[in-house]
Amino acid sequence: MNTLVKARGLSKHYGNLAALNRVDFDIEEGCIVGLIGPNGAGKTTALKAVLGLTDFEGELDVLGHDPRLGRHHLMRDVCFIADVAVLPRWLRVANAIEFAESVHPRFSRERAMHFLERTKIRQNSKVGELSKGMVTQLHLALVMAIDAKLLVLDEPTLGLDILYRKEFYTNLLNDYFDEQRTILVTTHQVEEIEKILTHLMFIDNGAITLNSSMEQVAQDYTEVLVNPEKAAAAQALKPLHEREVFGKKLFLFEGVGKEQLAELGEIHTPSVADIFVAKAKGGMQ
Amino acid sequence: MNALVTRMDKTLIRREFWENRSLWMVPTVVIGILTVLSLYMLIAVLVGHSETVNTVDANGIHFRIDNLPDFSTAAPEQVVGFVRIVTLALGAMFSFIMKIVLFFYLLDSLYADRRDRSILFWRSMPVSDTRTVLSKLATAMLTFTGISFAATIVLELILLVFMLIMGTVLGVHPWSILTYPGTIVGSWLYLAYGLIVQAIWFLPYLGWVMLASAWAKKTPFLWAVLVPLGLMGAEGWVFHTANIARLVFRHSLSWLPLAFNFNPDTALNKHGDLVFTGGNLVGFDSLGRLLASPELWIGTALAAVFIYGAIWLRRNRSEI
Numbered sequence: 038m039n040t041l042v043k044a045r046g047l048s049k050h051y052g053n054l055a056a057l058n059r060v061d062f063d064i065e066e067g068c069i070v071g072l073i074g075p076n077g078a079g080k081t082t083a084l085k086a087v088l089g090l091t092d093f094e095g096e097l098d099v100l101g102h103d104p105r106l107g108r109h110h111l112m113r114d115v116c117f118i119a120d121v122a123v124l125p126r127w128l129r130v131a132n133a134i135e136f137a138e139s140v141h142p143r144f145s146r147e148r149a150m151h152f153l154e155r156t157k158i159r160q161n162s163k164v165g166e167l168s169k170g171m172v173t174q175l176h177l178a179l180v181m182a183i184d185a186k187l188l189v190l191d192e193p194t195l196g197l198d199i200l201y202r203k204e205f206y207t208n209l210l211n212d213y214f215d216e217q218r219t220i221l222v223t224t225h226q227v228e229e230i231e232k233i234l235t236h237l238m239f240i241d242n243g244a245i246t247l248n249s250s251m252e253q254v255a256q257d258y259t260e261v262l263v264n265p266e267k268a269a270a271a272q273a274l275k276p277l278h279e280r281e282v283f284g285k286k287l288f289l290f291e292g293v294g295k296e297q298l299a300e301l302g303e304i305h306t307p308s309v310a311d312i313f314v315a316k317a318k319g320g321m322q
Numbered sequence: 323m324n325a326l327v328t329r330m331d332k333t334l335i336r337r338e339f340w341e342n343r344s345l346w347m348v349p350t351v352v353i354g355i356l357t358v359l360s361l362y363m364l365i366a367v368l369v370g371h372s373e374t375v376n377t378v379d380a381n382g383i384h385f386r387i388d389n390l391p392d393f394s395t396a397a398p399e400q401v402v403g404f405v406r407i408v409t410l411a412l413g414a415m416f417s418f419i420m421k422i423v424l425f426f427y428l429l430d431s432l433y434a435d436r437r438d439r440s441i442l443f444w445r446s447m448p449v450s451d452t453r454t455v456l457s458k459l460a461t462a463m464l465t466f467t468g469i470s471f472a473a474t475i476v477l478e479l480i481l482l483v484f485m486l487i488m489g490t491v492l493g494v495h496p497w498s499i500l501t502y503p504g505t506i507v508g509s510w511l512y513l514a515y516g517l518i519v520q521a522i523w524f525l526p527y528l529g530w531v532m533l534a535s536a537w538a539k540k541t542p543f544l545w546a547v548l549v550p551l552g553l554m555g556a557e558g559w560v561f562h563t564a565n566i567a568r569l570v571f572r573h574s575l576s577w578l579p580l581a582f583n584f585n586p587d588t589a590l591n592k593h594g595d596l597v598f599t600g601g602n603l604v605g606f607d608s609l610g611r612l613l614a615s616p617e618l619w620i621g622t623a624l625a626a627v628f629i630y631g632a633i634w635l636r637r638n639r640s641e642i
Binding site for chain 1 (some may be wrong): 329330332333334340341366434435438440441442445446447448449450451453577635637638640
């Protein structure tokens with residue numbers, strides 16, 4: 038497996054505030070990595086550093102490039118959707134395709150047309166005439182028509198209604214993703230992407246608090262629904278987090294054997310959101 | 323890929339025209355309006371009311387229709403001078419219009435996409451910031467020379483047709499103008515030369531406006547205008563001098579007597595009308611004078627500094 042992104046001691050300060058504080062991480066080829074964190078945790082800063090859109094301290098290698106030097110070389114292999122609706126309102130669909138075709142060596146007009154055929158977007162429409170969901174469809178079609186090694190998505194579905202959001206990830210998974218491609222995605226709507234992720238990275242207060250594969254996460258984290266009489270036994274195992282549900286106690290454990298926990302009650306694999314909340318609260322205590 | 327201008331560059335320049343329709347719409351509308359006005363005049367002459375539209379005011383130069391020279395008896399020099407006045411006056415008008423259009427184009431050139439955040443889309447493409455900024459500068463220079471030139475010629479040819487008809491009606495034998503085939507084309511060469519000289523001469527102004535556009539977090543207009551005005555004001559307040567203002571305004575006119583054998587003191591006759599004689603407006607002497615002028619090179623060096631600054635800001639400080 039190739040390592041596409043390698044960060045060592047990656048830091049970024051805004052004045053005295055450390056948006057990223059000596060962060061290390063690797064991103065391997067063929068993964069879908071979810072970068073999850075609260076607002077202001079450093080997610081966007083990390084993505085910007087990877088994309089060469091911001092300066093930083095420390096080491097960062099993206100496909101053999103230092104992103105600070107020569108963003109335009111990097112962009113042949115990396116593409117990104119930074120936010121919704123960043124396509125300019127005056128741009129016509131046909132012109133957007135023409136532009137990408139002549140400046141991007143890996144852009145395929147056929148692929149873009151193929152994706153657009155399934156939408157209601159017409160060639161002579163201007164971006165300003167399209168709905169927000171359609172603009173995102175267009176942007177995704179443009180990006181998926183690029184044969185890039187790394188795709189970075191920063192809140193790609195923000196502000197879209199649920200139909201477009203579902204379709205966005207379905208298209209991405211069915212029409213784009215394969216072993217040669219890698220996707221790095223941040224979103225607030227964790228539950229929407231949790232099923233498609235292969236790797237999970239938590240970022241909080243400029244530090245990475247979790248970084249592992251989804252299989253590893255499922256092994257390491259267990260949720261147990263415990264009757265009140267066994268609560269003390271569960272607490273003795275040092276749960277990461279506990280809360281009450283219908284008169285029972287729900288405990289979240291990290292690194293405790295599943296057989297052992299099964300004796301206390303009903304076990305589940307926790308959702309990414311629950312793990313995140315538990316980790317974030319653990320950090321605060 | 324190693325060609326000086328690649329397919330990418332052509333697309334970058336076309337992109338500017340997709341976004342900024344005013345670059346070609348404004349001169350087109352001006353041609354349309356002046357054509358309609360001239361047509362009205364022509365009709366007035368044809369139906370015998372020439373005295374009502376006797377004087378045409380084009381960019382400060384007055385043509386009295388009944389004073390059209392009789393081309394059959396006029397000296398060749400007079401005809402040449404007449405054609406040059408028409409070409410260069412129209413050229414001056416369009417170059418003035420394009421300067422205003424391009425001022426607003428450049429103000430927005432490195433600001434509009436930051437304001438609507440579409441810069442993130444443009445920067446997701448493998449185009450360097452240097453190339454992007456230079457494509458916008460190239461668009462401004464090409465538009466200034468190319469569109470001013472084309473608009474002048476189109477309008478002049480329309481007016482020529484009208485004048486031939488009108489002159490025939492007034493009996494001044496205008497068709498003999500066509501027996502000087504070099505005259506009109508020759509005046510177009512002067513026009514092209516004058517526009518190219520200006521495109522280079524005004525580079526520091528172009529660069530300054532682009533720098534303001536790349537710098538401003540809002541209202542690049544205020545940065546582009548108030549900073550120079552502030553410097554002028556500060557100079558006046560501290561030193562009681564006006565060197566900056568003099569420099570800026572002098573530079574906007576000083577190219578003319580350098581690039582052309584044209585003396586503003588003798589260009590006006592005793593009636594205050596602009597007169598061109600048939601002599602060579604441009605020669606090795608004027609070209610040498612222009613290229614030897616430190617003002618040209620200092621201005622171009624200053625432009626390079628401004629444009630470098632705009633590229634640096636685009637690369638490193640593009641967030642609003």
